[in-house]
Amino acid sequence: MNDEILIIEDEAGIAGMLELLLAREGYSAVRTVSTGAAALGLLESRGPDIILLDVMLPDCNGFELCLELRQKTNAPILFLTSRTADYDKLTGFAMGGDDYITKPFNSLEVVARIKAQLARRRLYIQEAPSFCYTFADFEINKDTGGLTVRGQQLRCTAKEFALLLFFAEHPNRLFTAAQLYELVWDQMQLGDDKTVVIYISKIRNKIEQDPKQPRYIVNFRGLGYKFIPNPLPVNPV
Template identity: 55%
Template structure:
């Protein structure tokens, strides 16, 4: 039996029932459901979840706004499931803190597969960082994986789980070049299949947080036509 806590948020009871049944068949036993944004937020404030499945069109709070509010309390991976399928909607969902995006109609087994990817990456991320180093310190910023925290000039900076994971991956592989496709596979755990924009967006958001001048980055460089690499500030070594 699986022990992970999963929160399903959707105002369509049929979808909640379908996903719950499918997850239980896959040995997930700790499943909580919510039909409104406020109900979901109350649950998140009082309990710890390993993954959150979130609809965008809720009766009381827009799912994107709810995602922003959730990020004030947790970096738990958020997987959007929604009928809103435009590129703008997808980029919005990923840009405000979502970790994955599935459009309706969907195959419930695909949802299970993506949940497993997120949980597997989450576990690998925790294990690797405990084995290698618990903290990373550079000239102007630090990463605290166990706390899900980035600090810039000793001030905490909000980040999503995937932003933290991506920055940690780059920082633990300094001066190595990775294509957007490779970064997606390493951090998101699956083939990019046209999702390169997801990596580009996350890189852009990280630059705004750790770079003094995001338009002229010194740490995360883009080699046009090749990929990205992290340059340790002032050639300082990871502590």
Template identity: 50%
Template sequence: MIDDTKILIVDDEVGILELLEITLRKEHFSHITTVSTKADALQALSEQDFDIILLDVMLPDGEGFSLCTEIRLHTTTPILFISARSSDFDKLTGLSVGGDDYITKPFNTLEVIARIRAILRRQRDYEGRDLETEPNIFSYDTFAFSPGEALLTVKGNVVEVTAKELELLHFFCKHPNHVFTVPQIYESVWGEEAFGVEKTVTIHIAKLRKKLNDHTGQPKIIVNLRGIGYKFIPPTGDFL
């Protein structure tokens, strides 16, 4: 069965592009676009929509981090960084600028495929959820979130959020006042077994807090219970 997923791969190494394309086609992904520069990536994105983007950090005409920032101005398409830069700082930077996941080179092609399928599965599960079983909108004193429209407004202003941030917010809104460990959050939102993922979850929560205006020294909406996990506390009039 041919998968109709549209994938954009951005990498300046011809060997990596060929390896990923061959591997993906063996897994029945047929709509694959490969480019090797930031400029070509932006051109491809202006011509069509993609379901997932595989993005290198080091490109001949700019960093993948800056490209990710530009992409996030226009779309919430999931972005998977694949890079030789393997420091914690690089990984955290990739996630903080809007990446959904980060894999380091050299990589196992089976792991890449597994990550892609997990991201796509979560995306499709989110888009295909049964809207009749949940509110059309989660409305609180400081923000409102409409899952059906993938729309977040904070104090009446529309706020841009990534696909993963939407999923994370949706998860919290569906489970108010419940405490979840980091592994529980990761497995529920990312759809993968949790192993060494604390920084990934922490970065996404920090980004979400900032967009909810909950990023002060003492967050009141997404609260960290040290040594236990996180709890979403729906904001009331006391938060204003």
């Protein structure tokens, strides 16, 4: 497989196990670094297709490193950590992570999650006739995974783009947070409404002129969220 995988992990035993596991699955382009500085330096010259990121690194906090990585790549980021608290998981998603895997982990599950993330990524970058969703303030390019807001191209994580694209393809329909989590994250799990709320907030910060008074992704209290493709102008005449 030609997908390039970057492992950021300082525990040699875990890094070696992951390299061996991925090699057995046919992934030949696997690179491993043990520090955040090395990871950032690597991304200056090349971009991986997916990143496995340890939270506890010798030179930095993985959550904070994720923010810096997001300035350089929109590749899916999967956190690897022994932290199991809901707060840590939500922090990982808020910082731009796409998945969260706790140690000790099942090797088959890790491979399955990597394959799922890579498959979704390919859906947005595969060669096909151009197809865009264009709105007053922004444009979504479904083929390239690009987001242009008021003439400026912005980076999106894979999950942010997937959620925004889902809204664009289902306008004027009401969805609960639980429904969005099931449909976009492809998982049924209680207690993840906050994850959806965090991602909606991140999207609003990108596309809305005033994220505190959103016009596109509107919350109907007690009911859910609706994407309104043609909202009223901010200052109607």
